[in-house]
Amino acid sequence: MQDPDKLPSREIFDSRLSKILKAKKAKNLAYMTKIEYSKFIEEVKEAKALRAAKDKPCTVAQRSLAQRRLARFGVVEVNGEEKLIAAMKPGQNQMLFFAPVEELHQVLEEAHIAVGHGGKNRMLPHLKQQYKNVTEEAVLLYLSLCGICLNKKTAKKRGLTVKPMVFREMNDRWQVDLVDWQTSPDGEFKHLLSIMLCFGAPCILQSDNGKEFCNEIITSLKKTWPELKIVHGKLIFLVLNTKFIKLKKLKE
Numbered sequence: 001m002q003d004p005d006k007l008p009s010r011e012i013f014d015s016r017l018s019k020i021l022k023a024k025k026a027k028n029l030a031y032m033t034k035i036e037y038s039k040f041i042e043e044v045k046e047a048k049a050l051r052a053a054k055d056k057p058c059t060v061a062q063r064s065l066a067q068r069r070l071a072r073f074g075v076v077e078v079n080g081e082e083k084l085i086a087a088m089k090p091g092q093n094q095m096l097f098f099a100p101v102e103e104l105h106q107v108l109e110e111a112h113i114a115v116g117h118g119g120k121n122r123m124l125p126h127l128k129q130q131y132k133n134v135t136e137e138a139v140l141l142y143l144s145l146c147g148i149c150l151n152k153k154t155a156k157k158r159g160l161t162v163k164p165m166v167f168r169e170m171n172d173r174w175q176v177d178l179v180d181w182q183t184s185p186d187g188e189f190k191h192l193l194s195i196m197l198c199f200g201a202p203c204i205l206q207s208d209n210g211k212e213f214c215n216e217i218i219t220s221l222k223k224t225w226p227e228l229k230i231v232h233g234k235l236i237f238l239v240l241n242t243k244f245i246k247l248k249k250l251k252e
């Protein structure tokens with residue numbers, strides 16, 4: 001399972017990607033292993049040498065392979081390391097690198113962070129400025145494993161106004177929550193009782209504060225209104241016709 005609140009781990013990403021690649025019938029040149037990547041670099045270098053030494057004897061197959069490699073690839077040195085790039089077209093000044101599958105996780109992670117956890121439509125254009133072979137499929141796989149993005153989506157879906165509670169009668173149910181006002185106390189707690197004396201008591205008093213409501217004040221309310229039921233459960237906010245009462249934190 002992908003860890004929530006975290007970027008996709010390399011282990012999980014690589015194992016999912018390898019499953020996808022195994023299921024492919026035809027060899028897809030967008031995905032090359034590090035070994036294939038190094039082989040292409042050697043072939044490009046040989047092809048360049050062959051092109052430079054025109055008189056050097058070679059077979060038709062060798063020349064044809066050399067042409068194919070040069071039409072597709074180039075090799076550049078970056079910080080002392082040879083990198084495979086896409087053959088440059090006339091007038092093109094931006095080099096596009098190939099990333100071997102073993103480096104895809106890192107490439108995608110850097111891009112995903114660079115675009116601030118952006119989705120496919122932000123990641124792909126960003127990646128295409130630098131890489132030739134990063135596919136939409138790899139981007140979508142990466143995104144499907146980002147715990148931070150997935151968490152954001154569920155938070156958005158949950159919203160604030162799902163499942164509104166609707167009741168036929170006034171005072172069917174009240175929802176209450178505690179606010180800690182200990183820093184600005186104003187004497188004894190009387191508010192819930194005063195509100196009830198004014199509006200009448202609800203049939204059900206709902207709170208998600210559990211034990212905080214199991215105290216003598218509530219017990220005394222129960223004495224005044226024996227029918228009052230207290231239930232504990234998550235509060236639902238922004239509900240019409242339901243009183244939402246903020247109680248002052250009780251002072252012992």
Ligand SMILES: [Zn+2]
Pocket residue numbers: 112117118146147148149150
């Ligand atoms: Zn993300």
